[in-house]
Amino acid sequence: MDKVVLGRTGIEVSRLALGGLFVSSYGAQFDQAEQAVRRAVELGVNYVDTAPMYGNSEEVLGRILPGIDTPLIVSTKLGARPQPFDPKNAKALRESFEESCRLLGRDSIDVLMIHEPDRPRQFDWWDDFDTAMGPVMEVVDRLRDEGRIRYVGLGGTTAYEMARLLRTGKFDVVLTAFNYSLLWREAAHEILPAARDHGVGVVVGSPLQQGALAQRWVDEIESGASWLSKPRREQFRSLYRLLDDIDMPLPELALRFVLSNPDVHTVLSGVRSAVEIEQNVAAAARGPLPQQLLGRLEEIAAMVPFRPQDEPFALPFGRSYAGSPAAGPI
Helix, strand or coil: CCEEECHHHCCEEECEEEECHHHCCCCCCHHHHHHHHHHHHHCCCCEEECCCCCCCHHHHHHHHHHHCCCCCEEEEEECCCCCCCCCCCHHHHHHHHHHHHHHHCCCCEEEEEEECCCCCCCCCCCCEHHHCECHHHHHHHHHHHCCCEEEEEEEECCCCHHHHHHCCCCCCEEEEECCCCCCCCHHHCCHHHHHHHCCCEEEEECCCHHHCCCCCCHHHHHHCCCCCCHHHHHHHHHHHHHHHHHCCCHHHHHHHHHHCCCCCCEEEECCCCHHHHHHHHHHHHCCCCCHHHHHHHHHHHCCCCCCCCCCCCCCCCCCCCCCCCCCCCC
16 A cells, blocks of 8 residues: 655555544444454555544444554544534533543544534634634644644535635644545645645545445436436436446546545545455555546536535435435545
């Protein structure tokens, strides 16, 4: 597994990382999750991301990681705990951090991210957004001074608001989800350039758009999914025709596309089993996509350059949809 330096942190991270959402009870039984994590580490994955919002993910990883001898980079987040959650309660934020450490079985955390820092209607973190001022910064600064965390990050789902926070120079790592993949490129406009300008490490989440790019959804593209716009349908049809031309599985194409961007340091693989991590590692090992193929993908992405206003954030192929466009957890 190739490794790169995560921005200005100096940490070497594997190009493929492990996303903790689906090793929780949301996605797997414990034995299955343990096999997936152990296999990922065997194959060279050294970065694991989790969060209090990911069900019992921290607890599951806390049962697995102490039995692994390989040094791992672990990131978790502040947000949604304790309930009722007050993002400006410094004492509660500190307690949430201590609970993460307890669950993970660690005295310190490598990267502590502020979760959903960019959607103030969900978590109103900031007294002043443009300068990233708020009690949460006092908490993370104190934890860093104490040696309890090494680096501070942001983990969010908007395409532009996080760039404003990155430009303050206060953050070492950014996790951008849902906004950089084969058909969704919004993060390329501001988040990735802002990260590059400030030496911020870039973690991409949801490279398969939580399943929309994990397989072909031919029936729903052709005659279902009433929530899908006509331009997006045509875009998927073009993508599927390209897959026929190049004879490459869709998940491999999606992962290798993201990994082809030198501004992206690591990509979260949200796996539920050892087989899935093996497939993803094998895809990543095939390296960046050829420039000619990247050019064809650019043409397809340009068919829908921005997300339609009422498009569900995580396209609910294969599952019921109640009509809310809100993003899922990242």
